[in-house]
Amino acid sequence: MILQTTLSLAAAAALITIWHMIRIGRTRMAEKIMHGDGGNALLLQRMRAQANFGENTPFVLILIAAIELSGKGGTWLAIVGALFMLGRVIHAFGMDSAEPNMLRGIGTMLALLTLLGLGVVAVLIALGRF
Numbered sequence: 566m567i568l569q570t571t572l573s574l575a576a577a578a579a580l581i582t583i584w585h586m587i588r589i590g591r592t593r594m595a596e597k598i599m600h601g602d603g604g605n606a607l608l609l610q611r612m613r614a615q616a617n618f619g620e621n622t623p624f625v626l627i628l629i630a631a632i633e634l635s636g637k638g639g640t641w642l643a644i645v646g647a648l649f650m651l652g653r654v655i656h657a658f659g660m661d662s663a664e665p666n667m668l669r670g671i672g673t674m675l676a677l678l679t680l681l682g683l684g685v686v687a688v689l690i691a692l693g694r695f
Contacts, residue, residue, distance in 0.1 A: 611657070
Protein backbone atom coordinates (compact mmCIF):
# COMPACT_ATOMS: atom_id res chain seq x y z
CA MET A 566 0.00 0.00 0.00
CA ILE A 567 1.35 3.40 -0.97
CA LEU A 568 0.58 6.12 1.56
CA GLN A 569 0.24 8.98 -0.90
CA THR A 570 -0.81 11.61 1.62
CA THR A 571 1.93 10.67 4.06
CA LEU A 572 4.56 10.57 1.32
CA SER A 573 3.50 13.94 -0.05
CA LEU A 574 3.51 15.57 3.37
CA ALA A 575 6.85 14.00 4.31
CA ALA A 576 8.28 15.43 1.07
CA ALA A 577 6.81 18.85 1.95
CA ALA A 578 8.35 18.56 5.43
CA ALA A 579 11.75 17.82 3.88
CA LEU A 580 11.48 20.91 1.67
CA ILE A 581 10.41 23.09 4.59
CA THR A 582 13.35 21.77 6.62
CA ILE A 583 15.72 22.71 3.79
CA TRP A 584 14.09 26.16 3.65
CA HIS A 585 14.71 26.55 7.41
CA MET A 586 18.34 25.49 6.92
CA ILE A 587 18.84 28.06 4.16
CA ARG A 588 17.32 30.86 6.25
CA ILE A 589 19.52 29.96 9.22
CA GLY A 590 22.59 29.55 7.02
CA ARG A 591 22.11 32.95 5.41
CA THR A 592 21.83 34.59 8.81
CA ARG A 593 24.92 32.74 10.05
CA MET A 594 26.93 33.85 7.01
CA ALA A 595 25.76 37.47 7.20
CA GLU A 596 26.55 37.69 10.92
CA LYS A 597 29.66 35.44 10.79
CA ILE A 598 28.32 33.11 13.48
CA MET A 599 29.62 29.56 13.14
CA HIS A 600 28.25 27.94 16.32
CA GLY A 601 25.22 28.50 18.48
CA ASP A 602 23.30 31.73 18.12
CA GLY A 603 26.19 34.08 18.96
CA GLY A 604 23.75 36.25 20.93
CA ASN A 605 21.98 37.17 17.69
CA ALA A 606 18.23 37.42 18.31
CA LEU A 607 17.17 36.77 14.70
CA LEU A 608 19.36 33.67 14.46
CA LEU A 609 17.97 32.34 17.74
CA GLN A 610 14.41 32.99 16.57
CA ARG A 611 15.03 31.18 13.27
CA MET A 612 16.72 28.29 15.06
CA ARG A 613 13.71 27.98 17.38
CA ALA A 614 11.33 28.04 14.41
CA GLN A 615 13.24 25.14 12.87
CA ALA A 616 13.37 23.29 16.19
CA ASN A 617 9.65 23.83 16.70
CA PHE A 618 9.01 22.40 13.23
CA GLY A 619 11.14 19.38 14.11
CA GLU A 620 9.35 18.91 17.42
CA ASN A 621 5.82 18.88 16.00
CA THR A 622 6.07 17.49 12.48
CA PRO A 623 6.98 13.88 13.37
CA PHE A 624 3.83 13.51 15.49
CA VAL A 625 1.67 14.88 12.67
CA LEU A 626 3.26 12.58 10.09
CA ILE A 627 2.89 9.54 12.35
CA LEU A 628 -0.78 10.31 12.98
CA ILE A 629 -1.43 10.92 9.30
CA ALA A 630 0.28 7.65 8.35
CA ALA A 631 -1.69 5.71 10.98
CA ILE A 632 -4.98 7.23 9.87
CA GLU A 633 -4.13 6.59 6.23
CA LEU A 634 -3.19 2.97 7.03
CA SER A 635 -6.52 2.50 8.78
CA GLY A 636 -8.29 3.34 5.52
CA LYS A 637 -10.06 6.29 7.14
CA GLY A 638 -8.07 8.98 5.35
CA GLY A 639 -9.07 10.76 2.19
CA THR A 640 -8.99 14.25 0.81
CA TRP A 641 -9.74 15.73 4.22
CA LEU A 642 -6.50 14.24 5.59
CA ALA A 643 -4.41 15.79 2.82
CA ILE A 644 -6.05 19.17 3.43
CA VAL A 645 -5.37 18.99 7.17
CA GLY A 646 -1.76 18.06 6.50
CA ALA A 647 -1.35 20.87 3.98
CA LEU A 648 -2.80 23.37 6.46
CA PHE A 649 -0.34 22.14 9.08
CA MET A 650 2.60 22.64 6.70
CA LEU A 651 1.33 26.09 5.69
CA GLY A 652 0.95 26.94 9.37
CA ARG A 653 4.56 25.95 10.05
CA VAL A 654 5.78 28.29 7.29
CA ILE A 655 3.57 31.09 8.59
CA HIS A 656 4.91 30.43 12.10
CA ALA A 657 8.52 30.67 10.87
CA PHE A 658 7.87 34.09 9.32
CA GLY A 659 6.20 35.17 12.56
CA MET A 660 9.24 34.02 14.53
CA ASP A 661 11.37 36.59 12.68
CA SER A 662 9.81 39.22 14.94
CA ALA A 663 10.62 39.48 18.63
CA GLU A 664 7.14 40.89 19.26
CA PRO A 665 3.93 38.84 19.49
CA ASN A 666 2.27 38.81 16.07
CA MET A 667 -0.55 37.29 14.02
CA LEU A 668 1.71 35.09 11.88
CA ARG A 669 3.20 33.34 14.87
CA GLY A 670 -0.19 33.01 16.53
CA ILE A 671 -1.90 31.61 13.44
CA GLY A 672 0.94 29.17 12.84
CA THR A 673 0.86 28.01 16.44
CA MET A 674 -2.92 27.56 16.44
CA LEU A 675 -2.83 25.57 13.18
CA ALA A 676 -0.25 23.22 14.69
CA LEU A 677 -2.17 22.85 17.95
CA LEU A 678 -5.50 22.24 16.23
CA THR A 679 -3.94 19.79 13.77
CA LEU A 680 -2.35 17.74 16.54
CA LEU A 681 -5.51 17.81 18.62
CA GLY A 682 -7.79 16.94 15.72
CA LEU A 683 -5.61 14.13 14.39
CA GLY A 684 -5.15 12.76 17.90
CA VAL A 685 -8.91 12.68 18.48
CA VAL A 686 -9.52 11.03 15.11
CA ALA A 687 -6.85 8.42 15.86
CA VAL A 688 -8.47 7.57 19.20
CA LEU A 689 -11.92 7.37 17.58
CA ILE A 690 -10.55 5.04 14.90
CA ALA A 691 -8.92 2.87 17.58
CA LEU A 692 -12.26 2.67 19.41
CA GLY A 693 -14.11 1.82 16.20
CA ARG A 694 -16.17 5.01 16.30
CA PHE A 695 -14.85 6.71 13.17
